[in-house]
Amino acid sequence: xxxxxxxxxxxxxxxxxxxxxxxxxxxxxxxxxxxxxxxxxxxxxxxxxxxxxxxxxxxxxxxxxxxxxxxxxxxxxxxxxxxxxxxxxxxxxxxxxxxxxxxxxxxxxxxxxxxxxxxxxxxxxxxxxxxxxxxxxxxxxxxxxxxxxxxxxxxxxxxxxxxxxxxxxxxxxx
Amino acid sequence: xxxxxxxxxxxxxxxxxxxxxxxxxxxxxxxxxxxxxxxxxxxxxxxxxxxxxxxxxxxxxxxxxxxxxxxxxxxxxxxxxxxxxxxxxxxxxxxxxxxxxxxxxxxxxxxxxxxxxxxxxxxxxxxxxxxxxxxxxxxxxxxxxxxxxxxxxxxxxxxxxxxxxxxxxxxxxxxxxxxxxxxxxxxxxxxxxxxxxxxxxxxxxxxxxxxxxxxxxxxxxxxxxxxxxxxxxxxxxxxxxxxxxxxxxxxxxxxxxxxxxxxxxxxxxxxxx
Numbered sequence: 001x002x003x004x005x006x007x008x009x010x011x012x013x014x015x016x017x018x019x020x021x022x023x024x025x026x027x028x029x030x031x032x033x034x035x036x037x038x039x040x041x042x043x044x045x046x047x048x049x050x051x052x053x054x055x056x057x058x059x060x061x062x063x064x065x066x067x068x069x070x071x072x073x074x075x076x077x078x079x080x081x082x083x084x085x086x087x088x089x090x091x092x093x094x095x096x097x098x099x100x101x102x103x104x105x106x107x108x109x110x111x112x113x114x115x116x117x118x119x120x121x122x123x124x125x126x127x128x129x130x131x132x133x134x135x136x137x138x139x140x141x142x143x144x145x146x147x148x149x150x151x152x153x154x155x156x157x158x159x160x161x162x163x164x165x166x167x168x169x170x171x172x173x174x
Numbered sequence: 175x176x177x178x179x180x181x182x183x184x185x186x187x188x189x190x191x192x193x194x195x196x197x198x199x200x201x202x203x204x205x206x207x208x209x210x211x212x213x214x215x216x217x218x219x220x221x222x223x224x225x226x227x228x229x230x231x232x233x234x235x236x237x238x239x240x241x242x243x244x245x246x247x248x249x250x251x252x253x254x255x256x257x258x259x260x261x262x263x264x265x266x267x268x269x270x271x272x273x274x275x276x277x278x279x280x281x282x283x284x285x286x287x288x289x290x291x292x293x294x295x296x297x298x299x300x301x302x303x304x305x306x307x308x309x310x311x312x313x314x315x316x317x318x319x320x321x322x323x324x325x326x327x328x329x330x331x332x333x334x335x336x337x338x339x340x341x342x343x344x345x346x347x348x349x350x351x352x353x354x355x356x357x358x359x360x361x362x363x364x365x366x367x368x369x370x371x372x373x374x375x376x377x378x379x380x381x382x383x384x385x386x387x388x389x390x391x392x393x394x395x396x397x398x399x400x401x402x403x404x405x406x407x408x409x410x411x412x413x414x415x416x417x418x419x420x421x422x423x424x425x426x427x428x429x430x431x432x433x434x435x436x437x438x439x440x441x442x443x444x445x446x447x
Binding site: 109110111112113114115116119120122123124141143 | 202205209215233234235236237238239240243244245246247
C-alpha cells in the first residue's frame, strides 16, 4: 500500500509541472490490514449437569448424580494469557423460586499436557471469590473442571423445571 | 491399542503383520504425590532390536504440582515399524505413583508392504508352483533290491504276450489304413474313367455337329434333272393265294384240332374208368 501511495505522488508531481497556473490538494486514506490468529482457544469438553440428591440441593458432584463442567484452554504462546474462570453465582434460567438459593463453586486443574510447565498451575492460581485466575506460562492444553452446588434457602424444595447456570471462562491477554 | 497395566507386552497390544508402522503414542495418567515432592515419570517402550528404548517420554512433576492432576499427551513418533517396538512400561522415579494410566498406540498398515500380498499391488508376480526335483537314483527300486527274489521269467513272458498283442493291433491298424487308401485310389480311377468317357462323348457330339454344319454350309450338292419312271411291272391281273401258306395254315389247324380232340379223349377215358 505504501508503494501505491508513492506512485500516486509521482503522478501528481507530473501534473503539477504541466499545470503551473493552478494548485490543488488531495487526501487519501490508506488502510493497513492485519489478521491476528488466536493463540488461546477455549473449548467446552463437557457441559456440567446438576444432580438432585435431595429436594433442596443441586450438585455437579458425581456422587450426587451430577457432572462437572470441563473446559479446555489451548495456548500456543507461553506467558501471554490468563485463564479466568468463574463458577456460577446465579441461575441463568429457572422456574420461579420460593426462596433465595445459595451457590458454592470452585475451579481446579483437571489435566495438563505438560507436567513440567503446567504442574504448578493449580498451586499458583489466584482466587477471587468464585473466580479463579491462572497464569498460562506454558504452551499446550489445560483442562479446568468447575464444580457447583446450589442449596435452596430455608431448606425449601426446588420447584420442578429446568435450571441452567453458566460457568464463564475467559482468556485474557497479559 | 491400549493397556491399563504399568508394564505390557506389545504382542498383546498390537498385531504384528508386516508393514505395520506406529505413528503416535497417546497416553494419560494421574499422578499421586505430595505437593512438595519431585517425581519423574517415564512412559517408554524398549527397543526390540537392541538396547535402550525406541520410545521414551519423560514427565517431571515438580514441587507445587498437586496430587490427582492428570496428564494427557499425544506424541508423534513418525512411522516406526512395529518390529522395533519392544515391551512398554510406565516407570516412576521418586516418592510418588501413577494411576488411571492409559496408553494408546495409533498405527497404519501398508497393504502392499510385500507386493505378493495382493495381486493389485505394484510389483506383484504371479506365483509359480514349486516343482521339486527328485533324484531318481534315491528312489527305491525293487528290481535292484538284492533281498527280493523276483520271478523274472514270468515277467518276460508277460512282456512277450503284450508285445505280440501290441504288434497285432499295430498291423491291423496299418492294414486298415492301406485298405482305405486302396479304396480311395480305386474310386479316384473310376471317377477319372467316367470323366474321360463323358469327355469323349461330348467331343464326338461336337464333331458331328461340326460336320453337319460344314456339309450344309460349305458344299453345294447338285442332282441331275429328268424323269425317273417306275420300273415295277405287274403281269397278272389277279394275285393267287400262296399254296405254301395254305398248307401251313391247314397244318396248324390240324394240330390245333388234334389238341382239342386229345382233351376230349382224356375226358372220355376218365368217364369210362
